[in-house]
Amino acid sequence: MKKKIAIIELYQHEEVLRHFCDLLKDTNYEVIIYSSAFVHAAVQPGQKEGNFDWKVKSEEQSISQFLDFHLSEIKKNDFVLICTALNSFKAFAKLIKQTNSHLIVHNAHSWLTPENHVQLGLKEPIKDRFRFLKIRLNWDHFYKTEIIENIKSLVFPTKMILKYVQTNFSQLKNKVIGFQEFSYYQNSEKKGEKTINICIPGTVLPEIRDYQSVLTALCNLEVEASKKINLVLLGKYHPNELALIDKFKKQAATNIKTHSFDHYIPNKEYQHWLRKADLLLLPLIKKVKNHIYLEEVGNSKISGGMNDMIRHGTLSLIPSEISIDSELSGLVIKYQENELGAKLKECLENLNELKEEASKNRGLQNRNYTEVKSRFLKFIESNLP
Secondary structure, eight states: OOOEEEEEEOSSOHHHHHHHHHHHTTSSSEEEEEEEHHHHHHSOGGGGSSSEEEEEEOTTSOHHHHHHHHHHHHTTOSEEEEOOOOSOHHHHHHHHHTSOEEEEOSBHHHHHOGGGGBOOOSSSHHHHHHHHHHHHHTTHHHHHHHHHHHOSEEEESSHHHHHHHHHHOGGGTTSOEEEOOSOOBOOOOOOOOSSEEEEEESOBOTTTBOHHHHHHHHHTOOOOTTOOEEEEEEEEBOGGGHHHHHHHHHHSOTTEEEEEESSOOOHHHHHHHHHHOSEEEOOBOSEEEETTEEEEBTTTBOOHHHHHHHHHTOOEEEETTSOOOGGGGGGEEEEOTTOHHHHHHHHHHTHHHHHHHHHTOHHHHTTBHHHHHHHHHHHHHHTOO
């Protein structure tokens, strides 16, 4: 009799769900996916077939109503993977008490010690205080603690985050915690093009990426006039960021053409640009807010751009203060504050050699589909009743 696995993704992390669908296709498990309508629409048609059965939450249903409605059938599964839990913690706590559940933790501070990392910002003081009041009224911190106590294991997306958690959160010493990748290396062959493509992946948000440092570097960049460069801001920008987009288009060097998007980018188009990218630029800010909680990129949370780097094996520029798994260091060129321009110039002048060296990174071979799938299936097998 086939073992039954439930995967729950009721928010907008379609890239995480898509990853686990890839790993579970053509297995002997019966997989039931509980998702939001947004995620269901975003996942590729081929990932909705085979051994997958989908239960899609309607826009009218709340997450609590949806989980309560399906609780009796979720309980019949041998293994439950919760990809994301951002609210409705009371409903998740109820489900976890009655199932063999495992939780992916995207933001360690927000989950493990939320009281210690509350930061009510100056930019949106009224909204932040309203959020904090709502959290208090819903007893979110109480139910988060209950979830941590009853969950069978906690799963983190990188070895660096796992190490940080093991070092800094003693309350988890008796809890099973582990690491599972959110992406695998696809070894997509890049065709040589005369134009150099530089991508900054992710929604255009100055709060989490230092676009000003990029703009300064590009304004002062001295490269051969014959080199044509596409700078792709690979994420939707908010109307509030129009002035920033205009600066990129007007102030960058004349041989740099800026591409931007005022709409959500479908995954097929997003991956198309990533495959074309010769270089990823990840101007990440170390300390960022997740709602009202302060997180540390690289230590308590991952950036989606890091997963993009692994997926396509793309040479990447990353600030020195951002921690990455040591086995991926061959993919990364780190830069200190105020030296981005010099590092970018160096990359462009030696691009082919640096790309060739990055493609030989041993960490990528350990992150190919077969290896990642094998580790994930072993994780499931070791946690089946």
